[in-house]
Amino acid sequence: MLDCGDVDARRTLVWAAALVAGCAPGDGQGSPGTPAPAAGPLPARRAVLLVCDTLRADRLGSLGSTSGATPNLDRLAGDSLAFERAYATASMTVPSMCSVMTGLYAADVGAVPGNTSMMPGEVETLAERLGDEGWVTGAVVSNYALRSWSDVLGDRSVWQGFDHYDHEMTDAEQNRPGQFERSAAATTAAAADWLRARARAGEDRLFLWVHYQDPHGPYTPPAEYERRFRGPVRDDVRVPIGQRNTAKERIPRYQAFGDEDRVDVYLQRYEAEVAAFDAALGELLDVLRELGWYDDSLIVFTADHGESLGEHGYWFGHGEHVHEEVVRVPLMLRLPGGRLPDWAAGGRTTRLAGHVDLRPTVEQALGLAPTPGRGVSLLEPPREGRVLLQRVFPSDANDGLCAVTDGAHRLLWRGEGDAPRLFDLRADPDELRDVAAERPEVVADLLARRDAHLRETAPASAHEGSAAPLDEAATDALRKLGYVDGGD
Ligand SMILES: [Zn+2]
Structure with missing residues (x-):
């Protein structure tokens, strides 16, 4: 378990003072090859956004898990400002990551109803902003739904603005012949290669997004982790295997291991996937230390959404509702030098935070003016009465669901006229x-408060996305991944 006894002793920081001290990027300190300061004055010199797909907040030791699966995340949490009430805007990958990259809700940028809808090119992303401001931008993503279609579609989605977008997925999935993914270890290796190449080139002002896939189903951990988390299996706790990719009262088809219907097998494998990811994350953090880039970077860690593990009758899936288990996410900010914003009383906070806050937070930490959006910079003091929204859009698999939360309550409704x-x-x-x-x-x-939030944070222009013209093979692959429900 995380020992937080020493975090209050960390120095807090008056952000405004640092920002007016004239150390904004672009003033000369950012030229390639200039040695970075050893320990981080603000603004941060670079930003590293680490995302783990399908990682429930409550699977972290720092947030209460006793499984021992996340020693590296727990160590990072102890060295960061960790948010205990942080939320995604959706329970599905692409809408969720569009919010991270834009600071807007998926509906604001047309990234609806789900993973095959693309926000239009005129929406500015965090990577585009940082690229314009002089940062080198790179992404290493290992979820098929994040694969770039820029050769067909141009600048249309989360890949917008990245100088380097590595979406190589060459590991054959254990569970589904012909399907590919990239393991956490390989994801770390690819990210480390890119970081080391930047170091050799003297390009140390960079923005890197690494998106790990491992806890996403099917739960196929490396054998050593599968063995480590294997335990007693209750014979009398079983769920039928479904014929579709929906998780309501069924094990989704894409998750099923043969005719295995004992839930403990799946729960243990999920935990093992989390542990395998955690080990690979630890290796990437070590690479940052080795390069001398750990201490003067902004490091952000979060998950794109959680996973239903039986709650509310859903088994081993996400994207079908917006209850806590799929929209609450881990969120950590590791500021240069391990400092804390001046509003923070310690290394943990119950302040309400969300993915829409990440873009303005990264921008401010890098010395840029935060882009107005649905969120707020988490470097600034909390605002009274704040709420955040979550939503899944209607699909073959669900009827659509909206939620608003202030961290103390959640209100859910299915549409206008539905009793919340x-x-x-x-x-x-x-x-x-x-x-x-x-x-x-x-x-x-x-x-x-929902109405006020929507009114007061409304973007200047609304955007309409489009369902991507995916070819049959891509649509089929997304369907097998559980992202396009074809039904039967
Ligand atoms: Zn996801």
């Missing part, structure tokens, strides 16, 4: 008891 359901996240963290009828004042308050 209210859950008290503190008294009822599993969201089992609808208290909307008992607390109409909370319902009204959340709806009013």
Whole structure:
């Protein structure tokens, strides 16, 4: 378990003072080959965004897990500002990552209804902004849904603005012949290669996004991790294997290992995937240390969404609802020198935070003016009364669902006219008891704050995306990954 006893002793930082001290990027310190300072004055010299697909917040030791699967994440949490109430905007990869890259909701940028919808090129992304400001930009992604189609579609999605976009997925999946992915170890190796090449070229002002895939189903951990997390299996806890890629009361087809229907087998394999990812993440953090880039970088860690592991009747899937288990995500900010923003009383916070906050936070940490959007810079003090939204759009697999949360409650509704359901996240963290009828004042308050949030943060222009003209092979591959529900 994380020992947080020493984090309060870390120096806090008055951000405004650092930013007016004249050390903004572009003032001369950023020329290639200039030695970076050993320990991080602000602004940060570079930003490293580390994302793990399908990683539930509660699987981290630092957030309460006792599995021992995440020693490297726990160490990073102890060296970071860790957010205990952080949320994705969606429970699906592409809409979620569009929010990370833009600071907007997926609906703002047309990245709906799901992973095959592409935001249009005129939407500016974080990578485009940083590239324009002089940073070298690179991405290493290992989820098929994030594969770039720039050769066909041009600048249309999360790949916008990256000088280098490595989406090589050459490992044959154990569970599905003909399908490919990239393991965490290979993802780290590819990211490390790019970092070392930048170091050799003297390009140390960079923005790197690394997207790990491992905890995403099918749960096929390396054998050593599968063995390590193998344990007793309850014979009487079984779920039928479905014929579709939906997780409601069924094991989705893409997750199934033969006729295995005992849930403990899947739970143990999920844990093993998390551990394999964690080990690879630790190696990448070591590469940053080896290059002398750990201490003067902004390091952000999060997950794109979580995973249903039986809650609310959903088994081993995501993208079908927006309850806590799929939208609460781990979030850590490791600021240069291990410093904390001046508002933070320690290394952990229950402040409400979300993926829409990451773009303005990265920009401010790098010395840039934060781009207005749905989020706020997490370097600034918390704002009273804030809410965040989550949404899944209707598909073959679900009816669509909207949620608003302030971290204390979550209100869910299916559409206009639907009676909302209210859950008290503190008294009822599993969201089992609808208290909307008992607390109409909370319902009204959340709806009013939702409306105010949408009104006050509305982007200057709305965008319409488009469903990507994927070829049949790509559509089939996404379907097998669970991202396009073809039904049967
Ligand atoms: Zn994902």
